[in-house]
Amino acid sequence: xxxxxxxxxxxxxxxxxxxxxxxxxxxxxSHGRAGRRSLLATTNRYRHAWMLQTTARDPRMLDGLxxxxxxxxxxxxxxxxxxxxxxxxAVLGATQEAxxxxxxxxxxxxxxTLVFDLKVLVLIGIFVYAFFRFTWSMRQNxxxxxxxxxxxxxxxxxxxxxKREIYAARAGRLAGLAAETFNDGLRAYYFAFAVxxxxxxxxxxxxxxxxVVVILYSxxxxxxxLELLNx
Numbered sequence: 001x002x003x004x005x006x007x008x009x010x011x012x013x014x015x016x017x018x019x020x021x022x023x024x025x026x027x028x029x030s031h032g033r034a035g036r037r038s039l040l041a042t043t044n045r046y047r048h049a050w051m052l053q054t055t056a057r058d059p060r061m062l063d064g065l066x067x068x069x070x071x072x073x074x075x076x077x078x079x080x081x082x083x084x085x086x087x088x089x090a091v092l093g094a095t096q097e098a099x100x101x102x103x104x105x106x107x108x109x110x111x112x113t114l115v116f117d118l119k120v121l122v123l124i125g126i127f128v129y130a131f132f133r134f135t136w137s138m139r140q141n142x143x144x145x146x147x148x149x150x151x152x153x154x155x156x157x158x159x160x161x162x163k164r165e166i167y168a169a170r171a172g173r174l175a176g177l178a179a180e181t182f183n184d185g186l187r188a189y190y191f192a193f194a195v196x197x198x199x200x201x202x203x204x205x206x207x208x209x210x211x212v213v214v215i216l217y218s219x220x221x222x223x224x225x226l227e228l229l230n231x
Contacts, residue, residue: 007115014202018209022191025213029220030180039220040176040183042229047173047179054148055157055164063148070175072140074182076136081127081185088124092117110142119198126192133185140178147171190216 007015029038084172148171190212197208204207219225 010202014205044176047175051168051172066173074137075135130185132190137181
């Protein structure tokens, strides 16, 4: 019970709303009918078509280069995330000075040093989660390269179209999982920006969380890119 009294009830409500929105949106975007209309589901169809083309291509150097290029993005973000985590730990080492700076900002909530530390720790937790998702996406992209390299010559697929579909579906699914994991890391970045508003007030956290959900929804379900890919 003493742990619950560290934060005011409004902060607990804002934090609960934040994680509910994050988990709820992640479920909404990947399950049911909504998930089948998302940007990720649409691009997964393109990944499957890519792997069908790969089965007919010899040599497959182009596909290996594409897979390597896709792996470079999570690699960049994982390196960046490590730097961000290090910076946040540095803030923990100078909590009093950082808290004083925040208190000087107009409309910012006046909180204790302990509460300020807890907010920084929440941010660190989010970026640690993002780091693990990005590094797992990197590994999954290496599995995609392995799936491409293990494909038989195109002549074998010409004799057995069912086998071709099996190999293409497997490699396309691996590429889709890598993209989904990378998307989880990016989504963590978006919600980390929402948590930054918590340093001002719990109301700002709830408002910024709703704003982030709207932005994510508009990009994954209502963007011009999605319309173009479905055309």
